[in-house]
Amino acid sequence: MSKNQNILIIGAGLCGSLLALRLAQHGFNITLVEKRPDLRKFSLDAGRSINLALSDRGLRGLRLAGVEEAAQELLIPMTGRMIHEKSGNTFLSPYSGREDEYINSVSRPGLNKLLLNEAEKMPNVKIVFNQTCTEVDFDTPSATFEDFESGEKSTYSADVIFGTDGAGSVVRANMIHDKSFLLNISQQWLGHGYKELEIPPAENAGYRTYKNALHIWPRGEDMLIALPNLDGSFTVTLFLPYKNSDYCFENLTTPEMVQEYFQKEFPDVLELIPNLTEEFFNNPIGAMGTVKCDPWHRFGKTLLMGDAAHAMVPFYGQGMNASFEDVAVFDEILLKHKDSLNTGDTSWKTIFDEYEKVRKKDADAIGELAVDNFDEMKAHTGMELFQKKRKLETAFEAEFPQDYYSKYSLVTFKEDLSYSEAKRQGRAQDKAILSLLHNGKLEESMTLKEKLEIVKKQTQRILNESEMDDYLKLK
Numbered sequence: 313m314s315k316n317q318n319i320l321i322i323g324a325g326l327c328g329s330l331l332a333l334r335l336a337q338h339g340f341n342i343t344l345v346e347k348r349p350d351l352r353k354f355s356l357d358a359g360r361s362i363n364l365a366l367s368d369r370g371l372r373g374l375r376l377a378g379v380e381e382a383a384q385e386l387l388i389p390m391t392g393r394m395i396h397e398k399s400g401n402t403f404l405s406p407y408s409g410r411e412d413e414y415i416n417s418v419s420r421p422g423l424n425k426l427l428l429n430e431a432e433k434m435p436n437v438k439i440v441f442n443q444t445c446t447e448v449d450f451d452t453p454s455a456t457f458e459d460f461e462s463g464e465k466s467t468y469s470a471d472v473i474f475g476t477d478g479a480g481s482v483v484r485a486n487m488i489h490d491k492s493f494l495l496n497i498s499q500q501w502l503g504h505g506y507k508e509l510e511i512p513p514a515e516n517a518g519y520r521t522y523k524n525a526l527h528i529w530p531r532g533e534d535m536l537i538a539l540p541n542l543d544g545s546f547t548v549t550l551f552l553p554y555k556n557s558d559y560c561f562e563n564l565t566t567p568e569m570v571q572e573y574f575q576k577e578f579p580d581v582l583e584l585i586p587n588l589t590e591e592f593f594n595n596p597i598g599a600m601g602t603v604k605c606d607p608w609h610r611f612g613k614t615l616l617m618g619d620a621a622h623a624m625v626p627f628y629g630q631g632m633n634a635s636f637e638d639v640a641v642f643d644e645i646l647l648k649h650k651d652s653l654n655t656g657d658t659s660w661k662t663i664f665d666e667y668e669k670v671r672k673k674d675a676d677a678i679g680e681l682a683v684d685n686f687d688e689m690k691a692h693t694g695m696e697l698f699q700k701k702r703k704l705e706t707a708f709e710a711e712f713p714q715d716y717y718s719k720y721s722l723v724t725f726k727e728d729l730s731y732s733e734a735k736r737q738g739r740a741q742d743k744a745i746l747s748l749l750h751n752g753k754l755e756e757s758m759t760l761k762e763k764l765e766i767v768k769k770q771t772q773r774i775l776n777e778s779e780m781d782d783y784l785k786l787k
Contacts, residue, residue, distance in 0.1 A: 317341065317653075320470035322445050322455060323477030324348075326420070327618030327635035329427035331476060334377045334639055336434040338650070343468050344437060345457060347444040347477075352425050363539040363547040364423070365390070365526065365629030367415045368727040373636030376643060379430050386423055387416035388540045394525035396536075400580050404525060405702050408718070409709025413725045415526070415629060417539040448473065448486040450493070453613040455483075472660050473614040476635075479603055479623035484616055493610050501601040502625060502686070505561055506551050508598075509591045511584045513544025520584050521546070526629075528689060531577050533557060535690035548585065551690065554597075561597055600625045602679045608668045612661020617642070622675035627685040628723060630678050634731070638675075642667050674731035681723060681735055701745050704754070704763065711760050716767075737771075740778065744770035 317340045321328050324346030332344040366387060374380040391414045392406035407414060431437050443457035443466065454469040475483025487495045514520045519540065521527065527546070529536035533553060538546040555562040559573045567589040574582050582588065603623035609615040618635035645667050652658035688698070708716035719738025722729055744767055748754050754763045 317472075318343070318470045319472055319474065320345070320453075320455060320468050321474045321476055322448075322483055323475065323481075323618075323620070324424075324428065324439060324441070325476065325478060325618075326424055326427065326632050327638065328474070328476035329424060329431055330373055330377060330636055331474060331617065331639050331642075332437055332439075333379070333427060333431040333434065334643055336431065336437045337377065338646070340436065342431075342434070342437045343440065343470065344431065345440045345443050345445070345455075345468065347460070348441065350428075350441045351421050352428060355421075363541065364418050364420050364632050365415045365539070366418045366423070367629065367633055367724045369630070369640075369724075370633035370636040372727050373638075373640045376640050377430070379426060382426055382430075383418070383423060386418050386426065386542070388418075388542065389414045389524055390417055390526045390539070391524055392526075394522055394527045396527060396529040396578075396580060398531070398577070398579075402522075404522075405699070406706050408721050408725060409706040409711070410713050410721075410725075413721065414524075415724060417526070417541070419541060420632075422542075445477065445482045448483055448614065450486070450490060450610050450614055472612075475614065475616045475620045476618050477620055479601070479619045481616065481620035483614065484605065484620050487610055487614070487616075490610070495605060495607070495610075497603070497605040499601055499603050501599060502683075504551050504553050504686075505597045505599055506549050507561075507592065508595050509548040509550060509585055509588065511538060511546035511548055511581075512586070517544040519544050519546075529578050529581070530690050532690065534559070534577060536578055536581065537689075546584075548581075551686075564592075567593075602683060604676060604679060606668070606672060608672065609661070609664035612659055612664050615664050615667075622679055624679040624682040625686060626682070627689055628678065628682040630682060630723065630731075634675065634678050637727075638671065641671050645670070677730075677732040677735040678723070681731070681738075697746065697749060700749055701742075704745065704749075707760055708764055708767075712764060716764060736775070736778075740771045740774040741767070743774055 319335055319340045319342050321332050321342060321344045324344050328344060332342045336342045371380055374383050392404045394402055394404050396402050428439065432439055442460045444460065445455050446458050447456040449455070452469055453473045454467055455473060456465055456467045458465050473483070475481055477483055487493060488497060511520055523540050527538040535551045536548060538548045540546055553560040564570050564573060570589050570592050574588060585591065601623065602625060605616070605621065608621045617638050619631065622634070624631055624634070645663055649658045649663050653663070705716070705718040709718065709721065717726060719734070719742055722734035722738045723731065726734065748766060748770060754766065
C-alpha cells in the first residue's frame with residue numbers, strides 16, 4: 313500500500329526511528345533526516361542522558377514494529393526503588409506487588425542503534441545524518457537542511473512531514489514563527505538542573521551495588537539516582553537547584569565544595585565514584601522542563617510527535633515510553649483509515665485531527681504527573697508516611713492483584729489505560745490512602761481486605777466530589 317506516498321521525518325532519535333520503521337512497514341517511502349552524526353559510528357557527548365527506563369507502554373510500540381524481542385537483550389530489569397538514607401541504610405521499595413511487573417534500564421544509544429538498524433533494512437527508507445533543519449515550508453510541504461561539514465543545503469519535499477526532533481524542535485519553532493498559523497505553546501522550566509556522573513564497573517564487569525533496582529538518594533530538595541548498565545557501571549544523575557540553596561550549581565564551583573557536599577549528603581557515593589570531582593566539572597549541566605503546545609499539526613501537512621509535541625521532565629520515566637506509545641496510537645488510527653487514504657477519500661488532516669483529539673489529553677496528563685513525581689522522589693520517598701503508603705499498596709497488589717493498582721502501576725504497567733485516566737484514578741487513590749493513614753483510619757487490627765474496602769470507598773468518594781466540581785465549573 314501507499315507506494316506513492318512520500319513521508320519526511322525530521323529527527324532520528326528514538327521516536328523518529330521507531331516511527332520511520334513502522335511507517336515503512338506500511339509501505340510508505342520514508343526519508344529520515346538527523347542533525348547529529350550516525351551514533352552507530354560516533355559516540356554521544358558525555359553526560360547527555362544516557363540511561364532510560366523502558367516499561368509496558370514503550371514495549372507496546374516496539375512490539376508493534378516487531379523489535380521487542382531484539383530489544384530484550386539490551387534490558388536490565390529493575391524491580392523497585394533502592395532508597396539510600398544518609399545513615400547509609402538502604403531498603404528496597406518494590407514498584408509493584410505483582411511479581412511480573414518491573415521496569416527496565418536501557419541505554420538510549422543502544423536502543424536507538426537497534427531501531428536505526430531495523431529501519432535501514434527496509435528498502436523504502438533513506439536515512440540522512442549530519443544535516444540540521446534550517447527552514448520548513450509548510451505549504452509544499454518541504455524542509456531545507458544544511459550539512460554540518462560542507463555547509464551545502466538540501467531540500468526534501470514530501471506528502472507529509474513528521475517533526476520528531478525533540479524538546480528543542482526546529483519544526484515546532486518554524487510553526488511558532490509562521491504568521492499564517494496560530495500555535496499555542498507553554499514552556500515551564502524546573503528550578504533544578506541535572507548533571508550526570510558514573511559509578512564504574514567492579515572487577516570482572518561486576519556491579520558495585522545492587523543491580524536490579526533504580527537507586528535513589530532522596531534529600532528533600534536534592535536527589536541522586538542511578539540506573540544499571542550492561543557493562544557493570546551505573547549512570548548516576550544529580551538533580552540540584554541552580555541557585556538559592558546551601559549547595560547548588562551556582563556555588564559548587566571548586567573540587568573542595570563538591571567533596572564537602574557529597575561527604576555531607578551522599579557519603580556512600582564517594583566510595584562508588586573514584587573520580588567524582590573530575591566528572592562533575594567535565595560534564596555539562598542539563599535543563600529540564602515541560603512543553604505543551606497545540607495544535608500539533610499544521611493544516612494536515614506537518615505533525616509534531618514525541619518530545620517535539622509534549623516534552624516532559626524525566627521523573628516518571630515515561631518520556632520515551634510516551635513517545636513510543638504515540639507511534640502505537642497513531643498506528644491504530646492510520647490502520648483505520650489506510651484504505652480510504654489510498655483512494656483519496658480520507659486526507660492526512662483527518663488522521664492528524666483524530667490522533668490529536670485522542671492523544672493530547674494523555675500527553676498533558678503524563679507531563680503533569682512527571683512534575684508531581686519529582687517531589688515524590690526527592691522528598692516523599694524518605695518520609696515515614698509515604699513508606700507506609702507504599703508498603704500498604706504493595707500488599708494490596710500482592711494479595712489482590714486484580715483489584716488494586718497503585719498510581720505508579722496504573723501509569724507504568726496498565727498500557728490499556730490512558731494516561732489521563734491513570735492520573736484521575738491514581739491521584740484520588742493517593743489522596744485517600746494518605747488521609748486515611750494520617751487520621752489513623754486504617755487500624756493494625758483490620759484485615760488487609762477490610763483496609764482495601766475502606767480505601768476503595770474513600771477513593772470513590774473523592775472521585776465523585778471531583779466530578780461534581782467539574783460539573784459545577786461547566787455550569
